Amino acid sequence: MDKEELKYLFERYQQHQCTPAEWERLRSFLESDDAAHLLGDVWDDLQHGEHDPHPVTTADRERIYRNILEDHRLSPGREKPTKIVAWYRNNTAWMRIAAAVLLVLGIGWAAVKQQWLLPRHAAPAHLSAQAVLPGGERARIIFDDGTAIDLEKMKGDTVIHRGAIQIVKGKDGSIHYRPAATAGGDSKPVYNTIVTPRGGEYQVELPDGSHVWLNAQTSLRYPVSFHEKVRQVELDGEAYFDVAKYSLNGQHLPFIVITHNQQLEVLGTIFNINSFNNSITTTLVEGKVKVQALSGSSEAKVLRPNEQSVYQEQHNTFTIIPVDPLYATAWRNGNFSFNRASIREVMGSIARWYDVDVEYKGRFTNSVFSGTISKFEQIDKLLATIALTGDIHFKREGRRILVME
Incomplete structure (x- = not known):
């Protein structure tokens, strides 16, 4: 800072x-x-x-x-x-x-x-x-011509004019889109990509009124206006979606999220997608969603609240399990929360948020961790808390953390 x-x-x-x-x-x-x-x-x-x-x-x-x-x-x-x-x-x-x-x-x-x-x-x-500090509101918007703006350096109540649209940073730091007064009827789709670095997260309101919270090391590509028959965005990383109902010329527009080889169609409103850890985990909080593979023979799966799908892209398989959405969505409320997670999953989340590098010395084959702790604790306090639970030990040198059995 x-x-x-x-x-x-x-x-x-x-x-x-x-x-x-x-x-x-x-x-x-x-x-x-x-x-x-x-x-x-x-x-x-x-x-x-x-x-x-x-x-x-x-x-x-x-x-x-x-x-x-x-x-x-x-x-x-x-x-x-x-x-x-x-x-x-x-x-x-x-x-x-x-x-x-x-x-x-x-x-x-x-x-x-x-x-x-x-x-x-x-x-x-x-x-x-x-010193290693927790992450904060940091992101860039990359425009269709390759130029970019750093949202962290923009003050609140700033308006950026880009052709037929305006990008507004509100007082609360969030970004939303609105048509410019001179907006015309250009039907050619224009895309923006919002990217959070390690140690960053951000909230964006899409042109249809949907809200998306991006976790650290995540990118979301989306059109700056919705004129097609569907609302389609592309996600890499982890994001929490609260999707708005939206109609164009009296016709409801489906909301689609493409994450690698998975396609999600929104039939409800609130869900979390995580594409870290060599799989795509979709957790439904409210409403209903349908997930399916873009290629292969897997049939579509419909999720209901408190259900989670895990898509293994390598095997083209979906597994549906009942869950408490708290664990998947805790990051949006300022916490790390794990339920029987491996040390590599735990440290992966910590590495992305605190922007540190992690090395492992040991096999860690039989250990799982459960618990909740604030994302805004000092990193040494956080590591000390985990170390109290058993045989895991840490050594930190600047931004490098060694995990040992």
């Missing part, structure tokens, strides 16, 4: 306008080792700015800092400054249950507060290089 972004988030907080994502990004940054060397400069700027015309005392700084860390209005999962997370590690012979208490306020808070209230010094270079 740079100085301008931190200043922007503080201003949003003081004006009671922080979105949940902005809230968690500010909160996680203040808990990080990088916070100390930026806080004083930001406060000096705010003190002389129009939003804060009165001098900010040391007591004011401490009070506001403590309020941010303890405030839970925009963070339903954090009812107290401390959070207890239960993880379970199972193998064929035994189950071990460990409860890890993650202190949001504690030694880390005291150390950062002390550095903040004392005269400012530059943070040691080796500490800055070692």
Whole structure:
């Protein structure tokens, strides 16, 4: 996080306008080792700015800092400054249950507060290089001509004109499309692609009013207007869809999601698709969807709420199982949540969100993990929580994590 972004988030907080994502990004940054060397400069700027015309005392700084860390209005999962997370590690012979208490306020808070209230010094270079922060709202839109814009650098209430459409970034950071006043009847389809990097996620409202939340390391290709007989998008990665009903000239337009060799047709509204881990997992939250392979002889499968299909592209097979959608959709609400997941699946999610590289030393053949933890914990706290569950150990060097039995 740079100085301008931190200043922007503080201003949003003081004006009671922080979105949940902005809230968690500010909160996680203040808990990080990088916070100390930026806080004083930001406060000096705010003190002389129009939003804060009165001098900010040391007591004011401490009070506001403590309020941010303890405030839970925009963070339903954090009812107290401390959070207890239960993880379970199972193998064929035994189950071990460990409860890890993650202190949001504690030694880390005291150390950062002390550095903040004392005269400012530059943070040691080796500490800055070692810091690994959670992800945030980061994405690019790639246009049909190959040019791109970085959405993270755009301010809220920004409008970009692209031919017959306008791309609007709202105050909450989300992107939506609307026709320009001079829009004509050009029927040639024009596509945009929104891409989230490792350590990024984003929300986009499609031209038909459908909302899509993209997880880290995901791309979604979609038309900027729907004039065909179907609404078709292409997904690579993981996304949560809330599909709107849409008609053109009195005719309902089906909504289709193409993910590698899988085609999903929306017969309802809310679902999650995950194409990581060498399979395509579709979890239905609400409504009804139909999934089928684009090639091969597999017949179409219809999912109902609380059902999940796993498509193995290599074997061209679908498996339908009952599930609790909580585990598949927790990422959209700011959590990691696993149900009997392998350590590689767990660390795959962590690697994409924190933008780290993971190496393994061991076979890890009989271990599965279940549990829920915030995506905005400091990474070392998160790894320590997992390590408490059994024989898994971690060694972190900067952005490289070694997983050992």
